[in-house]
Every structure is written in C-alpha cells, then in structure tokens.
Amino acid sequence: MQSIPGYTYGSPALGPSPLNHQDLELLKASLLFTDDDHAALRQAGEVLADQVEEILDVWYGFVAAHPHLVYYFGGPDGNPSPEYLAAVRKRFGQWILDTCQRPYDAQWLAYQHEIGLRHHRSKKNQTDGFGAAPQVPMRYIVAFIYPITVTLRPFLAKKGHPQEQVERMHQAWFKAVVLQALLWCYPYVKEGDF
Ligand code: HEM
Numbered sequence: 001m002q003s004i005p006g007y008t009y010g011s012p013a014l015g016p017s018p019l020n021h022q023d024l025e026l027l028k029a030s031l032l033f034t035d036d037d038h039a040a041l042r043q044a045g046e047v048l049a050d051q052v053e054e055i056l057d058v059w060y061g062f063v064a065a066h067p068h069l070v071y072y073f074g075g076p077d078g079n080p081s082p083e084y085l086a087a088v089r090k091r092f093g094q095w096i097l098d099t100c101q102r103p104y105d106a107q108w109l110a111y112q113h114e115i116g117l118r119h120h121r122s123k124k125n126q127t128d129g130f131g132a133a134p135q136v137p138m139r140y141i142v143a144f145i146y147p148i149t150v151t152l153r154p155f156l157a158k159k160g161h162p163q164e165q166v167e168r169m170h171q172a173w174f175k176a177v178v179l180q181a182l183l184w185c186y187p188y189v190k191e192g193d194f
Helices: 021-030 035-064 067-073 082-101 106-119 138-150 153-157 163-184
Strands: none
Touching (some): 021 163, 035 138, 067 082, 082 163, 106 163, 138 163, 153 163
C-alpha cells in the first residue's frame, strides 16, 4: 500500500479523528449499520476486488461527463488535469477495498477525517501537488452518495450470487458510503454543529 503515492492510511502523522469510538457506534446505530453489514461488506470486497478498474471507469466517466464536476479535477490552468485524475484514481481504487475490508476503528476514523480534509480547502490539492479549485463543495459530496451506490449494483451481481445476497451487499455498501460521506462533511460544518 506504500506504493500508492499520497495514501497515508495508518500513518502516525495523521491527526486523530474528532470522533471517538462511541460517536462512531451511535452513528452506525443511527444508520442501522450492524455486524451483518460488516460481513456483507467483506463479501462485497471479494466480489469487487478484481473489478476495481472497471468500477473506476464508470465513476470517472460519470465525472468526466459533467463539466461542473470535472472542474474540481482541474490543474493549475483550470483544465481537467490527467495527472491529478490519475493520482486520485489509485487512492480511489484502494478506498473501494478499504470500505469493504478495513475494520472501522480509530485508524479508519482518522483516515476518514483526512479524506474529508482533502476535499475541503484545508488540504485539497496538497497531496498530489496540483489542483486549481480550492475545494469540493459539500453539497456535491452528499449528492455523490447516490451515483456511487446505484452504479455499484451490477458489479456486485456479476459473480452469480443469489439476488438476496446481492441486495444485502448493496445495502451494506450504501450505508458505508453514507457513513463516510457524512464523516467527510466535518471540516465544512461550523465548530460545535457537527
Ligand atoms: C479525492 C471518494 C465526492 C473530487 C477522493 C478520494 C476518494 C474519494 C476515495 C481519495 C482519498 C485519498 O486521498 O486517499 C469520494 C466519494 C465521494 C466523493 C466516495 C462521494 C460519496 C467527490 C466529489 C468531487 C470529488 C463530488 C467533485 C467532483 C475529488 C477530488 C479529490 C478527491 C478533486 C482529490 C482531492 C485532493 O486534492 O487531495 N475522493 N469522493 N469527490 N475527490 Fe472525492
């Protein structure tokens, strides 16, 4: 994993998440996220592991088709930067696996906080050393929950699992994306309001 530039999961240099274990448990309870979802995500990880590049093709295609979204991948001149897109893509692929395979513990929470900061003006453009738009607006992060979820279903179904199991994996994925997207909103919210 060290081979992915800018991927600092587990690094001691990361600040801790402002949320603790109890906060996470209460959020999971609010999302109806249970141990069954962790199990379904582990299974999803097995199903998706060899499909990561195809999934990223779909998501990048979606972003590329919308100028108002690809804008946030603009390089110093404001035009979509192939280098920036490619650098983020590697970590995005790893994120698919992390979402399915990592324990949701303090390290995971710390990296969620980091990803939030990387979308926000406090850290966007720093990891890869380029980027023009100062931050991704929070509203688009929340909006993305839907495409990132709905487009995954065909990939979950591709290995011939019964419909009911595909549905369980898909629901678990949906909850995991909501959980992470909301954690990434932290830096956008006024102190004390999160
Ligand atoms: C970075 C996922 C919403 C633009 C990333 C990374 C991931 C990710 C996994 C890499 C994190 C890392 O550095 O390890 C997601 C998910 C979203 C979402 C799951 C919503 C559910 C958006 C939206 C945009 C966007 C709406 C704008 C079009 C970017 C950019 C970066 C990035 C520009 C690089 C930030 C930097 O300079 O470090 N995203 N993202 N993301 N995302 Fe998102």
